[in-house]
Amino acid sequence: MEAEAYRGYCLQSVAAAYDVVLITxxxxxxxxxxxxxxxxxxxTDQAALSAAGRAxxxxxxLAGVMTWxxxxxxxxxxxxxxxxxxxxxxxxxxxxxNKATARSLFARHGVPSAASVSVSSAEEAAAVAQRIGYPVxxxxxxxxxxxxxxxxxxxxxxxxxxxxAAQTAERGVENRQVLVExxxxxxxxSVECVTYQGHTTVVAVTRKTISPPPYFEQLAHAVDxxxxxxxxxxxxxxxxxxxxxxxxxxxxxxxxxxxxxxRLIEVNGRLAGDMIGHLVHLATGxxxxxxxxxxxxxxxxxxxxxxxxxxxxxxIYPDTSGILTQLxxxxxxxxxxxxxxxxxxxxxxxxxxxxDGGDMFTARxxxxxxxxxxGDLAQARAQATHQRLAVTVAPNA
Numbered sequence: 001m002e003a004e005a006y007r008g009y010c011l012q013s014v015a016a017a018y019d020v021v022l023i024t025x026x027x028x029x030x031x032x033x034x035x036x037x038x039x040x041x042x043x044t045d046q047a048a049l050s051a052a053g054r055a056x057x058x059x060x061x062l063a064g065v066m067t068w069x070x071x072x073x074x075x076x077x078x079x080x081x082x083x084x085x086x087x088x089x090x091x092x093x094x095x096x097x098n099k100a101t102a103r104s105l106f107a108r109h110g111v112p113s114a115a116s117v118s119v120s121s122a123e124e125a126a127a128v129a130q131r132i133g134y135p136v137x138x139x140x141x142x143x144x145x146x147x148x149x150x151x152x153x154x155x156x157x158x159x160x161x162x163x164x165a166a167q168t169a170e171r172g173v174e175n176r177q178v179l180v181e182x183x184x185x186x187x188x189x190s191v192e193c194v195t196y197q198g199h200t201t202v203v204a205v206t207r208k209t210i211s212p213p214p215y216f217e218q219l220a221h222a223v224d225x226x227x228x229x230x231x232x233x234x235x236x237x238x239x240x241x242x243x244x245x246x247x248x249x250x251x252x253x254x255x256x257x258x259x260x261x262x263r264l265i266e267v268n269g270r271l272a273g274d275m276i277g278h279l280v281h282l283a284t285g286x287x288x289x290x291x292x293x294x295x296x297x298x299x300x301x302x303x304x305x306x307x308x309x310x311x312x313x314x315x316i317y318p319d320t321s322g323i324l325t326q327l328x329x330x331x332x333x334x335x336x337x338x339x340x341x342x343x344x345x346x347x348x349x350x351x352x353x354x355x356d357g358g359d360m361f362t363a364r365x366x367x368x369x370x371x372x373x374x375g376d377l378a379q380a381r382a383q384a385t386h387q388r389l390a391v392t393v394a395p396n397a
Contacts, residue, residue: 004030005342005366009278010068010271010289018293021060023052036060043072046079053079064296066249068271068289073097086298088269092245096269097142099179102244106264109243112236113264115182122162128180129158135183135213138162140169141176146216147359151183157214184256184263189229190221191237191253192272192280194291194303198247200238203288203303204280205229206272207375215354217363220382222312223279224375225305236262244269250292252276275313275369282311282339282371309371311339312378314386316365318393321356324349326392327365333388337381341368351393365391 008030014020015034022031022038031038037059039052056062065080065087067073073093080087095101099116106113117128118141129136129152138161139149148168150161165178190206205227209220237253244267252272254265270292271277277288285306294301318324324345343366345351351365352358368385372378 002344005344006273006275007068009275009281013287013289014066014293017290018063018297019060021056021062023049023056043067043069043075046075049075049079050082053083057083064293064298066292066296068292070097070268070270070273073269080296086248086296088246088248092247093269095244096246096267099139099141099266100177102264102266103179103181105243106240109239111239111243111264112262114184116179117181118177119162119180120177122159125162125178125180126155126158129155132180132182137179137181137183138165139179139181140165141179142169146218147361149216151213151216153213161214184258184265186256186258186260186263188254188256188265189233189262190272190276191233191255192223192276192288193237193241193251193253194286194288194295194301195241195246195248195251196295196301200234200241200251201303202230202234202237203286203305204284205233206276206279207379217317217354217360218274218315219317220312220314220379221274221276221279222310222375222379222382223276223283224310224378225283225308226310227375233262236264240264240267248295250277250288250295274315275367279311279313279369282369283307283309309373310375310378311369311371312375312382313367313369314382315367316343316386316389316391317363318351318353318365318391320393320395321352321358321363322350322393322395324351324365324392325394326390328390329368329385330388330390333385335381335385337371337378338385339369339371341385342366350396 011034019036041048041052067076077087077090077093100118103116119125135153148165152161169176188208192204194201204223207222211217250271252268255262286303291301345365352362370381
């Protein structure tokens, strides 16, 4: 199960410190050992979510509400407010979710970002791209995981990129428009932050490996406790959170280093995905899931490092779309520094890459995590292990 693979460590950590009650869209399965109670309701349906929250509040004395799911940020903030529990304002979470609003607030508060314009047609997109200057990035106004996002290098590719983004944007809630943005040329990173009562601490920097253009699939991440970038990016990360009105919680802030200067891509008002929180814990000893729970309950989070090493994750993708016929790792590749490997697809499953109408949810085969004394070594070990994988996909006819 993908939820268990990517978020099981979060629930396990929170349940070790708190009695957890869960609102979930389906009956819980693997989560049950960590739960005191639950309600089944669609978290994206505000009325259903509120009813489930009130039902749990009648049975338990609730101390806080939290989510690590991008799509639930605004409804959960509203639920916390309805229950009289601590929360960022729903408006702040709206700003995180609505990329156009975020760009506007960054500009107003002087946070280094990217030129960005909302458009509602391919013709408008072409005019804006010409004005900004190619290459540009075309993306949905409120989504995540780089779904629907493309780099466009010239006018010939603009119509297809607009259609690609618009298809995803139609499913948006906070913003259904398409954005045309300045392309930020430089290495991509994310900044993992803990904010409590308005004070932000950058606990880690995640170095990223991104797929070749035109897509922005994230292929690998690495966290090094000794990364010198932390002090460089901390002021910009804190300024971005202030601009959006985020006062509390764990945040995952994506940036690019343009001429060695940080420029904002977006702020995610929740714990990072792709097991980045686990990498942070392996590298620094800081438990971001526990910190998020503590903050939700108005307790000062612990974010003092207790380790000084590194960890890396390599996300596993096929080279082509089609039917997966083989996926395994040779036993000789097992090493003490291979912390875990997890496959989320099986032979017989269909996988579809972005160029074939897919995305990370339809294409990813799994992941592997490695550790080491430095980020470079942890990444090298992940890459070496990845090369020992046997992956075969039979292309579709």
